[in-house]
Amino acid sequence: MSRTGTPLNVLLVEDLEDDRFFFQHAFERAGVNARLFIAKDGVEALDYLQNKDHFADAHQFPRPDIIFLDLKMPRRNGFEVLQWMQERSLLAAIKVIILSGSDEPTDMELCRKLGAADYIIKPIDTKRIEQLLKTDP
Amino acid sequence: MNPPEQTSEQLNNAILVWTHELAPHGIFTTDKELRITSWNHWLERHSSMRAEQVVGRPLIDIIPSLAERRLVEYFNDALRGEVRVLSRALHGYLLPMPSSGSDTTFDRMQQSARIAPLLLEGQVCGTITIVEDVTERECQNSILRESEERFRVMADTVPNIIYTAASNGQVDFINQRFYDVSGLPPRSGLGSGWLQVIHPDDAERAIIALEQSIKNGNVFAMEFRIKDKAGQFRWFISRAWPIRDADNRVVKWFGAATDIHDLKVTQLALASVQAQLESHAGRLEDTVAERTAKLRETIRHLESFSYTVAHDLRAPIRAMQGYANILLEDLAENLDEKSTTILKNISRAAKHLDALTRDVLNYTRVSTQEVQLQSVNVEELVHNVTAMNPALQAPHSNIGIVRPLHRVMAHPTLLAQSISNLLDNAVKFVAPDVMPRIVVRSELCGDAVRLWIEDNGIGMEQEIQPKIFGIFERARAADEYPGTGIGLAIVARAVERMGGACGVESEPGKGSRFWIQLRPAPED
Numbered sequence: 054m055s056r057t058g059t060p061l062n063v064l065l066v067e068d069l070e071d072d073r074f075f076f077q078h079a080f081e082r083a084g085v086n087a088r089l090f091i092a093k094d095g096v097e098a099l100d101y102l103q104n105k106d107h108f109a110d111a112h113q114f115p116r117p118d119i120i121f122l123d124l125k126m127p128r129r130n131g132f133e134v135l136q137w138m139q140e141r142s143l144l145a146a147i148k149v150i151i152l153s154g155s156d157e158p159t160d161m162e163l164c165r166k167l168g169a170a171d172y173i174i175k176p177i178d179t180k181r182i183e184q185l186l187k188t189d190p
Numbered sequence: 191m192n193p194p195e196q197t198s199e200q201l202n203n204a205i206l207v208w209t210h211e212l213a214p215h216g217i218f219t220t221d222k223e224l225r226i227t228s229w230n231h232w233l234e235r236h237s238s239m240r241a242e243q244v245v246g247r248p249l250i251d252i253i254p255s256l257a258e259r260r261l262v263e264y265f266n267d268a269l270r271g272e273v274r275v276l277s278r279a280l281h282g283y284l285l286p287m288p289s290s291g292s293d294t295t296f297d298r299m300q301q302s303a304r305i306a307p308l309l310l311e312g313q314v315c316g317t318i319t320i321v322e323d324v325t326e327r328e329c330q331n332s333i334l335r336e337s338e339e340r341f342r343v344m345a346d347t348v349p350n351i352i353y354t355a356a357s358n359g360q361v362d363f364i365n366q367r368f369y370d371v372s373g374l375p376p377r378s379g380l381g382s383g384w385l386q387v388i389h390p391d392d393a394e395r396a397i398i399a400l401e402q403s404i405k406n407g408n409v410f411a412m413e414f415r416i417k418d419k420a421g422q423f424r425w426f427i428s429r430a431w432p433i434r435d436a437d438n439r440v441v442k443w444f445g446a447a448t449d450i451h452d453l454k455v456t457q458l459a460l461a462s463v464q465a466q467l468e469s470h471a472g473r474l475e476d477t478v479a480e481r482t483a484k485l486r487e488t489i490r491h492l493e494s495f496s497y498t499v500a501h502d503l504r505a506p507i508r509a510m511q512g513y514a515n516i517l518l519e520d521l522a523e524n525l526d527e528k529s530t531t532i533l534k535n536i537s538r539a540a541k542h543l544d545a546l547t548r549d550v551l552n553y554t555r556v557s558t559q560e561v562q563l564q565s566v567n568v569e570e571l572v573h574n575v576t577a578m579n580p581a582l583q584a585p586h587s588n589i590g591i592v593r594p595l596h597r598v599m600a601h602p603t604l605l606a607q608s609i610s611n612l613l614d615n616a617v618k619f620v621a622p623d624v625m626p627r628i629v630v631r632s633e634l635c636g637d638a639v640r641l642w643i644e645d646n647g648i649g650m651e652q653e654i655q656p657k658i659f660g661i662f663e664r665a666r667a668a669d670e671y672p673g674t675g676i677g678l679a680i681v682a683r684a685v686e687r688m689g690g691a692c693g694v695e696s697e698p699g700k701g702s703r704f705w706i707q708l709r710p711a712p713e714d
Contacts, residue, residue: 071509078516125501154501154508156548158603176508179519 061087061186064117066098066134067152068126075177076121076152083183090114095129098122099137117147119186122169124153124160135167144168150185152177216285216301216321219308224249224265227316236287236299236323253285264305268317276303278324289325295332300325351447353384355430357440359404371449373419389415389423407432407440413450425454489558496554504547511540542672549676552607553661556684561601563688565711568595568609568641571602572630575610587617592631596639597711604684605708608692609643611677612704616645619671619702638690639710644703649696659692681706 063080067073073091080089092098098120101108108114124131131151138144150171151164161172173181209217209230216233220226225248229241244252249265256262259281264274276284282296284303289296301321308316345352345365353364364379372379372387385393392414403410410430415423430445514537522530569591576582576589598605617626629644648666650658657663661679685692685706696702 069505069509071505071512075509075512075516082520154504175505176512 058086061085061119062090062115062117063087063186064090064092064098064101064120066092066095066120066126066131067123068094069123072123072152072175072177075179076182079177079179079182080186082179083186085183085186087186088115090117094126095131095134098134099129102138102143119148119150121150121152124151124155124164132163132167135164135169139168215323217318218321219316219318220249220265221316222269222314224262224269224317226252233285233321237285255286265317265319268305268307269314271307271314273304273306276301276305278302278328284319284321295329296325299323300328349449351426351428353379353430353445353447355443355445357404357442359400359443368447371416371418371424387417389417391415403430403432403443404440407434410443410445413454416447424449424451426450492554492558496551496558499547499551504544507540507544507547511537511544514540542674546674546676549674549680553676553680553683556604556607556680556687559601559604559687561604561687563599563601563709565597566600566602566605567597568605568632569593571606572609572613575606575613579610579614581617582613587626587628589613589628589630592629594632595630595641596632596634598639598641598708599711600688600690600708601684604688605706608681608684608706609641611681612643612706615673615677616643616647616702616704618673619647619666620645621648634710635707637710638707641706641708642703643705644701646701649698649700649702650694651698655694655696658694 065073065076067076077089080087090101092101097108100106101114102116104111104114122131122134131153135149138147138149148170149168150173151169152173152175153160154175156174164172171185210228211231213230213232216236217228217230218226218233219228225246226244227246229239229244234240239252250256250262256265261276261281261284264276267274278300283298283301285299285301287299287301289299300323302324303319303321305317305319307314308318342365345363346367348365349367351365351368351371353361353368355361360381361384362380364384368374368379368384369376374383374387377383378386385396388396396412396414399412400410402408409432411428413425413427416426418424426447427450428445428447430443432440433442433444435441514533517525518530518533518537525533572589572591572595580586582589613628616628620626624646627646630642631644632639632641634640659678659682662675663679664673664675682692685708688708690706690708692704692706694702694704
């Protein structure tokens with residue numbers, strides 16, 4: 054069942070090209086009424102959320118409804134992005150789903166404390182992504 | 191009112207009455223032929239001879255021993271105008287009389303006597319003798335002398351140095367032992383003379399301590415070294431106690447010094463050994479701290495390396511797998527059969543490489559993780575493990591729990607990892623088309639809890655059972671039952687880290703019974 058009306062805005066924050074490719078593949082397979090925006094690390098993610106630099110055009114880069122966030126990234130990692138969002142009370146309006154290669158219980162626990170809605174361990178499972186996008190309001 | 195006028199005759203009479211009747215001394219007179227002319231009351235009382243019995247008789251008749259004791263000379267000297275004093279020390283007594291005192295030291299009354307010429311108008315007309323009873327005084331002196339003698343004998347025979355000092359600290363007696371030890375000439379230890387044999391490093395301390403005691407009246411106590419006659423210094427401990435008078439003033443010091451050289455040398459050696467020991471212990475602690483820090487650093491590096499492996503190495507493996515899967519799932523219609531087979535092999539190899547990487551990481555993590563045991567609810571933990579893995583749920587398998595499962599002391603993550611690996615094996619190693627049936631139960635085994643995981647799998651031969659907990663050991667060929675060969679090694683390592691044990695009972699075709707043994711959790 055695809056969404057009708059306003060498209061869902063999805064931001065993927067991922068530094069690895071392969072994982073961006075798999076996510077985009079899953080996103081296309083899902084076929085939902087949604088737009089995908091990409092930030093290549095934590096700094097770009099924060100720029101996007103503040104409409105800074107080449108994300109300055111708020112019309113072209115609208116506020117996301119859902120963020121898929123990698124943890125281990127250069128410059129600023131996923132924990133820092135989460136914390137930044139938590140401090141600005143952005144997590145009520147934006148759902149954050151962690152997408153990480155780490156199955157460390159401490160990493161999962163920290164993300165839960167920082168307000169992440171879900172935690173998916175890589176590899177990216179096409180069906181799971183499809184399911185998440187389709188059930189999101 | 192003036193006293194009545196007295197004539198010289200009256201005065202002479204009064205003196206005569208006193209000397210005769212009242213004087214506390216014996217007084218007698220003789221004429222020039224040494225015949226007794228007067229004999230007073232004191233003499234009558236002590237000699238039991240009345241004046242009438244002796245007056246007019248020669249002195250030598252009354253006291254016959256005078257001649258043999260050569261005492262007649264004294265009287266002759268008096269007749270020549272000399273005053274003679276008869277000392278008790280030399281003669282004991284003049285007149286033999288019974289001892290007056292209660293003391294039995296002397297048989298006879300001890301006397302001193304003055305024998306003087308009796309003058310009449312400047313001419314010697316006889317002698318006058320005054321006898322004094324000194325028995326009591328001599329008794330006291332004798333006791334004192336005896337006491338002093340006893341003290342001296344004792345002081346010179348004890349193995350200690352004994353000394354006394356005046357209230358100002360000047361030594362007025364020091365026993366023979368001091369001279370035996372020091373080799374100093376007699377009496378040279380008196381006053382401050384003893385200081386010359388005190389070790390230079392101790393002398394100043396000794397003077398200060400002494401001055402302090404004199405000032406406060408406190409017991410003087412200190413340890414110092416005395417140079418012996420061979421020129422060697424020996425350790426002594428010295429104590430001196432103050433002797434006080436009725437007004438609580440210190441009148442004397444009484445002290446003793448004891449040779450503690452052997453003890454002191456032992457003590458010093460002991461202290462030196464102790465100091466060395468402490469220094470060694472300190473160095474050992476430093477070494478341990480240093481090595482621990484290095485070890486921590488190594489572990490930190492290892493953990494950091496593991497993290498890097500986990501994220502950076504696994505990412506390209508996942509990519510290989512992912513690309514192969516996209517080809518297989520989305521573009522299968524464009525591939526021939528051989529290409530499909532090759533792609534499947536690539537995918538399978540990538541999957542195996544990922545599993546291998548993950549298991550090696552788990553093994554490292556289990557080995558380096560800090561382990562703190564806590565009370566763990568095993569039933570809850572088994573539920574959590576099965577909930578996360580569809581292969582451990584119906585319809586793929588049937589896992590039954592025999593309740594209750596005992597609580598154990600464990601590290602939750604390590605125990606979960608162990609149970610997860612055992613359950614994974616239990617559902618994997620079954621004959622084709624057999625539904626895995628697993629029973630989890632626990633029992634008290636001595637003072638431990640043994641958790642059993644029993645399966646209906648293919649089982650294994652007796653010979654390979656001891657080996658299967660080793661890393662990369664496998665009971666079955668990889669193409670028959672795929673796996674990394676690390677799962678049971680992780681179990682063994684995790685259980686070992688929790689202070690427990692593990693093992694297996696099995697027979698081919700009859701299933702396996704794996705067990706983990708841990709300490710029971712205390713009752714709530």
